[in-house]
Amino acid sequence: MSSEADMAQSGKTRIVVAGLGYVGLPLAVALAEHFAVVGFDIDKGRIGELREGHDRTGEIEAARLAASSLNLTSDEADCGAADVYIVTVPTPVDMANRPDLGAVLSATAMIARVADPARRPTIVYESTVYPGVTEETCGGALEAAGLKRGRDFRLGYSPERINPGDRIHSIDKIVKVIAGEDDEVVEQLAQVYGAITSAGVFRAASIKAAEAAKVIENAQRDINVAFMNEVAQILGGMGVSTWDVLAAAKTKWNFLGFEPGLVGGHCIGVDPYYLSHLAQSLGHHPQVILAGRDTNDGMGRWIADRLHAHRAGKAGTALVLGLTFKENVPDLRNSRSADLIERLEQLGHRVSVADPHADPREVRAEFGREPEKVDGRAFDLVIGAVKHDQYRDFDRDQLAALVAPDGTLADIKAMWRGKDMPAGIDYWSL
Incomplete structure (x- = not known):
């Protein structure tokens, strides 16, 4: 960690x-190759892990963490004397699917406390918001x-385009959209972001x-997937x-x-609500x-109902992979997957x-159960819900060992489509 004096x-x-999550950390590490960068996060545990070289997001x-000049801190006092502040905190929705700008406003308040007006810093938001928030x-x-x-600070916006787990469309290979409140800010951001991407x-x-x-x-992608989910329901x-058919x-x-x-995550399953909030x-x-959100949010329950009917209403043991x-x-x-699990349990299945890939501690916290070892x-019912490489590569013997006699292998993502299935396995897919 560097002090403010070190930066100066x-x-x-x-x-x-x-914000040093899926968006902020790759950005901060990339920027640190060209600029003096402080990475700030309110999660002290996260900062501690990163200092030890462990990124829980993968x-x-x-x-690369060890070799980076990035200065990590959870102390806002280390965030003064900056020319540019970039906000990359989450923008979720609340229980009523209304935009929750709490983290963005908290980060904004922190910047207001530490920014030096004499530097006239540019404050850039990368968090997904609806037009007008910045x-x-x-x-x-x-x-x-x-x-x-204009006098003490200026504003900019550069939407994040991080695709978690994607090593092809990484931050150094994608076009970075930039915007500022005046031409000087735009050109400043062109220099900053242009330094880290070849695109x-x-x-x-x-x-x-x-x-x-x-x-x-993200709304466009959500609507397109919703159409395919509705097609799957019709077919x-x-x-x-x-x-x-595909x-x-x-x-x-x-x-x-x-x-x-199943359409989840922090972007596609959330961002359309920001657009709908603006519209309303x-x-x-x-x-x-x-309509697209309603279709996608209900897909887990629909799949559970179809599988229950496919099993002639017989509830038994189920494993969600x-x-x-x-x-x-x-x-x-x-x-x-939570929707799928909840509905299966309502129908009497023991799930x-x-x-x-998921941290067992987070699984226990989010799902209230101990994750199984596939051993x-x-x-009675095995459901391939997410196409992890480890699951996609199961051979016929591994699949046979998972499914009980007269059991069903449900393949939501068609990852085992075309495989030579063991005799006696009831294969189901969309």
């Missing part, structure tokens, strides 16, 4: 990244704290345009395999290859956005869970 001795642009390897909500909070916009930057027309671009990226009533449809050059499944505040009822929101990542936030214990 450097001739480099001084940057503070507030995004940054221990060797300038009106956050800018308003900074001014309410006694800072004058260049895109100068958005305005901060609101950049905010909107981010929120519609399921006819006994037609969705995957057989195999045929994908032969057309302009068919979009979205697939059905403007007096517009967002029919398409909310995969709890994280997507394959090969440890992130349990907004896991839709066990397993996930090779040959057989279940």
